[in-house]
Amino acid sequence: MLNEKYAPHEIEAKWQKYWEDNHTFKVEIDENKKKYYVLEMFPYPSGNLHMGHVRNYSIGDVVARVRKMQGFNVLHPMGWDSFGMPAENAAIKHGIPPKNWTLDNIANMTKQQKALGLSYDWDREVTTCKEDYYKWTQWFFELFYKRGLAVKKKSAVNWCDTCNTVLANEQVIDGKCWRCDSTVVKKELSQWFFKITDYADELLQDLELLPGWPERVKTMQKNWIGRSEGLEFSFDVPKFQEKLAVYTTRPDTIYGVTFVVVPPEHPLVEKLLADNPNREELQAFCDDVRNTSDIERTSSESEKKGMYTGVDCIHPLTGRKVQIWITYYVLYDYGTGAVMGVPTGDQRDWMFATKYGIEKIITIQPKDQELKLEDMTCAYEEKDGVLVNSAQFTGMEMHKAMSAIIDYMEEQGLGKRKVNYRLRDWLISRQRYWGAPIPIIYCPHCGEVLVPEEQLPVRLPEDVNFNAGSVSPLATSTSFINCKCPKCGADAKRETDTMDTFLCSSWYYLRYTDPKNAEKCFDKDANMYWGPVDQYIGGIEHAILHLLYSRFFLKVLRDAGLVDYDEPFTNLLTQGMVIKDGAKMSKSLGNVVSPEEILSQYGADTARLFILFAAPPERELEWSDQGVEGSYRFLNRVWRIVAHFESLIEQKVISYDAAKLSEQDKELRRALHSSIKKVTEDINQRFNFNTAISSLMELVNALYAYKDKCAEPNAGLVYEAVSNLLKMLSPFVPHITEELWNKVIDSTTSVHDQEWPSYDPEALKVAEVEILLQINGKGKGRIVVPSESTKADLEQLAVTNEAIREHLEGKKIVKVIAVPGRLVNVVAK
RNA sequence: GCCGAAGUGGCGGAAUUGGCAGACGCACUUGACUCAAAAUCAAGCGCCCUCAAAGCGUGCCGGUUCGAGUCCGGCCUUCGGCACCA
Numbered sequence: 001m002l003n004e005k006y007a008p009h010e011i012e013a014k015w016q017k018y019w020e021d022n023h024t025f026k027v028e029i030d031e032n033k034k035k036y037y038v039l040e041m042f043p044y045p046s047g048n049l050h051m052g053h054v055r056n057y058s059i060g061d062v063v064a065r066v067r068k069m070q071g072f073n074v075l076h077p078m079g080w081d082s083f084g085m086p087a088e089n090a091a092i093k094h095g096i097p098p099k100n101w102t103l104d105n106i107a108n109m110t111k112q113q114k115a116l117g118l119s120y121d122w123d124r125e126v127t128t129c130k131e132d133y134y135k136w137t138q139w140f141f142e143l144f145y146k147r148g149l150a151v152k153k154k155s156a157v158n159w160c161d162t163c164n165t166v167l168a169n170e171q172v173i174d175g176k177c178w179r180c181d182s183t184v185v186k187k188e189l190s191q192w193f194f195k196i197t198d199y200a201d202e203l204l205q206d207l208e209l210l211p212g213w214p215e216r217v218k219t220m221q222k223n224w225i226g227r228s229e230g231l232e233f234s235f236d237v238p239k240f241q242e243k244l245a246v247y248t249t250r251p252d253t254i255y256g257v258t259f260v261v262v263p264p265e266h267p268l269v270e271k272l273l274a275d276n277p278n279r280e281e282l283q284a285f286c287d288d289v290r291n292t293s294d295i296e297r298t299s300s301e302s303e304k305k306g307m308y309t310g311v312d313c314i315h316p317l318t319g320r321k322v323q324i325w326i327t328y329y330v331l332y333d334y335g336t337g338a339v340m341g342v343p344t345g346d347q348r349d350w351m352f353a354t355k356y357g358i359e360k361i362i363t364i365q366p367k368d369q370e371l372k373l374e375d376m377t378c379a380y381e382e383k384d385g386v387l388v389n390s391a392q393f394t395g396m397e398m399h400k401a402m403s404a405i406i407d408y409m410e411e412q413g414l415g416k417r418k419v420n421y422r423l424r425d426w427l428i429s430r431q432r433y434w435g436a437p438i439p440i441i442y443c444p445h446c447g448e449v450l451v452p453e454e455q456l457p458v459r460l461p462e463d464v465n466f467n468a469g470s471v472s473p474l475a476t477s478t479s480f481i482n483c484k485c486p487k488c489g490a491d492a493k494r495e496t497d498t499m500d501t502f503l504c505s506s507w508y509y510l511r512y513t514d515p516k517n518a519e520k521c522f523d524k525d526a527n528m529y530w531g532p533v534d535q536y537i538g539g540i541e542h543a544i545l546h547l548l549y550s551r552f553f554l555k556v557l558r559d560a561g562l563v564d565y566d567e568p569f570t571n572l573l574t575q576g577m578v579i580k581d582g583a584k585m586s587k588s589l590g591n592v593v594s595p596e597e598i599l600s601q602y603g604a605d606t607a608r609l610f611i612l613f614a615a616p617p618e619r620e621l622e623w624s625d626q627g628v629e630g631s632y633r634f635l636n637r638v639w640r641i642v643a644h645f646e647s648l649i650e651q652k653v654i655s656y657d658a659a660k661l662s663e664q665d666k667e668l669r670r671a672l673h674s675s676i677k678k679v680t681e682d683i684n685q686r687f688n689f690n691t692a693i694s695s696l697m698e699l700v701n702a703l704y705a706y707k708d709k710c711a712e713p714n715a716g717l718v719y720e721a722v723s724n725l726l727k728m729l730s731p732f733v734p735h736i737t738e739e740l741w742n743k744v745i746d747s748t749t750s751v752h753d754q755e756w757p758s759y760d761p762e763a764l765k766v767a768e769v770e771i772l773l774q775i776n777g778k779g780k781g782r783i784v785v786p787s788e789s790t791k792a793d794l795e796q797l798a799v800t801n802e803a804i805r806e807h808l809e810g811k812k813i814v815k816v817i818a819v820p821g822r823l824v825n826v827v828a829k
Numbered sequence: 830g831c832c833g834a835a836g837u838g839g840c841g842g843a844a845u846u847g848g849c850a851g852a853c854g855c856a857c858u859u860g861a862c863u864c865a866a867a868a869u870c871a872a873g874c875g876c877c878c879u880c881a882a883a884g885c886g887u888g889c890c891g892g893u894u895c896g897a898g899u900c901c902g903g904c905c906u907u908c909g910g911c912a913c914c915a
Contacts, residue, residue, distance in 0.1 A: 214833095214834095215833070215834085216832090216833045216834060216909080216910075217833095219832060219833055219910080219911095220832085220833080220909095220910055220911080222832085223831085223832065223833095223910070223911050223912090224910090224911075226911090226914065228914070228915090230915085246915080247914095247915070248915060249914090249915065250915075261915095297913090304913080328913095329913050329915095330913080330915080331913075331914060331915090334914050334915080335914075335915070338915095339913095339914095339915045340915075341915090342915095346915070348913060348915080349915090420914075420915095421914090422911095422914055540909080540910095543910080544910090613841090613842095613853085613854075614841060614842085614854090614855095615841065615842070616842085619835090619842095620908095621841085622840085622841060624840080624841070624855070626840095626855055626856070627840095627841070627854075627855060629855085630854055630855055631854085633854095634854085636868095636869095640869090681845080682845090685845080686845080688843095688845090690841090690842070690843085690853085690854095691842090691843065691845095691852085691853080693853080693854090694842090694843075694852065694853035694854070695852090695853080696853095697853055697854075698852080698853070701853090704870095708870095770849090772848085772849050774848095774849090774895085774896080776895070776896090777848095777894095777895060777896045779849065782849090814895085815895060816895090817848095817895055817896080819848055822848055822849080823848060823849070823896090825848085825895050825896065826895090827895045827896095
């Protein structure tokens with residue numbers, strides 16, 4: 001017997017315990033079943049879940065539960081991205097060891113996740129800060145190292161003074177640190193890099209293998225990789241018997257080059273300054289540039305300042321003298337670090353040349369118009385044009401000239417075709433404690449040596465000083481740094497940097513397929529069964545960071561023979577943010593709604609239902625307390641209608657004669673089956689849970705209408721309607737449906753083990769339909785016709801209809817258009 | 830500047846293939862029940878209009894079509910990403 005009142009807390013606690021005790025969501029490989037791998041981005045254990053997490057997991061849980069009901073063997077795991085700065089900051093501030101802080105947070109957040117009733121296989125939980133995980137992160141570092149993809153090199157890197165560590169390019173947002181928002185500066189340091197640029201082309205190409213990814217994520221990755229094709233060639237610098245190489249995507253403007261610019265960091269600058277009569281002035285300028293912040297240097301707004309060196313180079317095609325200038329608007333780590341200047345072809349060059357009075361030569365002009373320098377106020381940057389003043393290429397269309405000039409330069413041995421990328425190598429070392437130590441040993445005799453595999457993991461020591469300043473805290477542990485060289489046995493020192501946490505998270509989805517393996521990172525067969533991830537769900541903020549790194553990682557693992565597919569995540573859903581009062585929830589705005597609050601007030605089912613109903617998953621979700629109330633109201637309505645029919649259902653009449661149904665029966669049956677159709681399609685085809693839920697609300701409304709109108713309800717039909725309603729609702733609100741199923745439908749089975757319902761197309765049919773009558777596209781009346789009426793029937797009915805005839809008086813019928821089941825439009829003049 | 834997404838009632842949002850714009854829910858109004866309130870149930874709810882009829886209505890202007898929220902052309906606005914990448 002059902003309780004009279006819906007009591008969410010009682011039933012939620014009961015079923016959560018039951019699921020946990022019975023390992024309800026444990027999965028194993030089953031070759032007889034098709035697999036489905038659904039994954040939500042694993043969280044950083046900050047201490048508490050926020051609404052964004054709740055949304056993320058609710059979406060994933062619906063997908064997992066529906067796929068399971070549809071017969072798939074579903075892998076749905078959860079874990080912890082648990083290395084990183086906040087744990088270390090807690091240690092500095094409160095003296096709590098990072099490990100304790102992290103594990104406490106994990107315990108608390110696990111409790112919160114469990115309170116949401118999520119269908120995770122908790123036996124597969126992975127935690128990146130645990131030895132059995134980071135051992136393999138280190139093992140992957142060694143794999144990359146052996147493949148020449150992990151290298152230590154000296155270069156200008158991004159440095160965050162607040163975090164006291166270097167950052168990857170992807171972690172610098174608008175010149176600021178992605179984590180703490182402080183301004184990032186450049187520092188010349190020797191650091192570990194992963195050579196992601198080796199895979200630039202494939203990372204770009206393979207985006208085409210991902211039709212299941214949002215367009216905007218793919219575009220962001222495309223922009224980030226930034227491929228461009230062009231020409232690399234050199235100018236002779238006779239004074240030093242040197243060559244100065246430049247890269248251009250506009251070889252068609254090559255005859256218009258009148259100057260070349262180099263940044264102060266360019267290797268040639270030292271020679272340019274050596275015995276220069278203007279040496280002091282030039283040196284002062286270079287120093288000034290070096291003191292300018294990176295943001296200012298790369299701001300497109302700032303003035304294009306420069307200084308002529310007095311040294312010239314020789315144009316390889318014309319033999320003319322070309323001035324060499326020092327400026328800071330050139331990026332020294334892109335292309336060759338020097339750029340040719342064509343004032344008439346590039347607006348920046350135009351402004352620079354105008355400012356300093358450098359010669360301008362027109363080499364491209366419109367097809368049907370001659371350009372004159374004295375009339376020009378800016379560079380000619382149109383997409384079409386014809387070459388002039390360009391020797392044998394004069395008169396050629398500019399796009400043809402691009403390849404013709406490259407071909408010519410290649411033939412003459414003067415230059416070569418070149419592809420460049422904006423993508424830079426991934427800087428993976430960090431001067432922090434709470435990360436996986438880089439498994440490298442520095443030996444005075446052997447140099448850089450990998451820690452032998454059998455000695456992994458290189459464990460994080462606990463005797464460290466967290467306030468060591470600009471060196472990694474690991475450097476303060478003598479027990480850690482001092483070791484023997486694995487090759488020669490001499491006294492040696494360990495690398496004291498740790499790895500970027502994005503490296504730990506670049507392979508976690510692979511570990512879930514075989515999480516306890518002590519011998520290998522994962523078993524290839526297990527991975528072949530489960531991988532790749534069929535549906536990945538997470539925030540858009542990882543569009544380039546995590547999602548690019550993971551793709552790169554997988555490609556390297558594939559090349560090493562560890563996996564046999566090309567892309568880690570077949571389908572990607574980027575959920576929208578949860579906002580309140582039009583803004584992102586934040587402590588400073590005071591508009592945070594904590595999941596715990598909602599759970600304790602209404603329970604998990606209400607929270608899940610609201611969050612899935614309020615907006616489609618990709619869009620922003622405006623939090624509404626009243627909306628939550630509405631979802632709670634709906635669950636109460638479900639409870640009461642099932643309670644109302646309880647005694648009828650208990651008769652266990654589970655079938656009925658479809659031919660002997662009353663009008664009300666048929667209406668309910670139609671509502672049920674069209675609801676099955678709609679919910680199934682909304683979930684399968686587009687993850688529109690909001691409309692799926694609204695359709696289920698309509699079904700509940702139909703049950704209420706049936707209750708009121710029907711004096712003698714059909715027991716079999718009611719059984720069918722209620723049991724299917726519970727099945728369809730179960731992925732969204734797993735607790736209430738399990739309780740109702742257990743108490744009313746069948747106490748020996750679980751609603752979550754049921755097969756997803758299918759609809760009977762016959763049940764959708766109606767005998768009569770209402771047809772709209774239009775004249776010239778405007779509605780003039782309605783008629784009720786048999787639903788199988790043909791076009792001809794409808795046309796006939798329309799022109800003989802009285803209301804229509806009235807409106808048509810004095811007019812002539814030009815055309816009649818009939819759309820069966822919908823409308824008839826009479827076109828008249 | 831380049832790239833991407835989006836503009837629909839008081840609000841969140843629906844309309845999937847060009848076919849009755851506003852499903853479902855929230856808020857609101859009225860009524861029933863109640864001594865009263867809450868809960869629940871019933872009805873209403875785009876704008877204009879006292880009511881009705883008519884008219885208007887999916888960011889703006891234009892086009893295609895019997896018919897446009899949906900397709901095409903041109904704009905505007907908002908949000909997001911990239912941005913001196915030669």
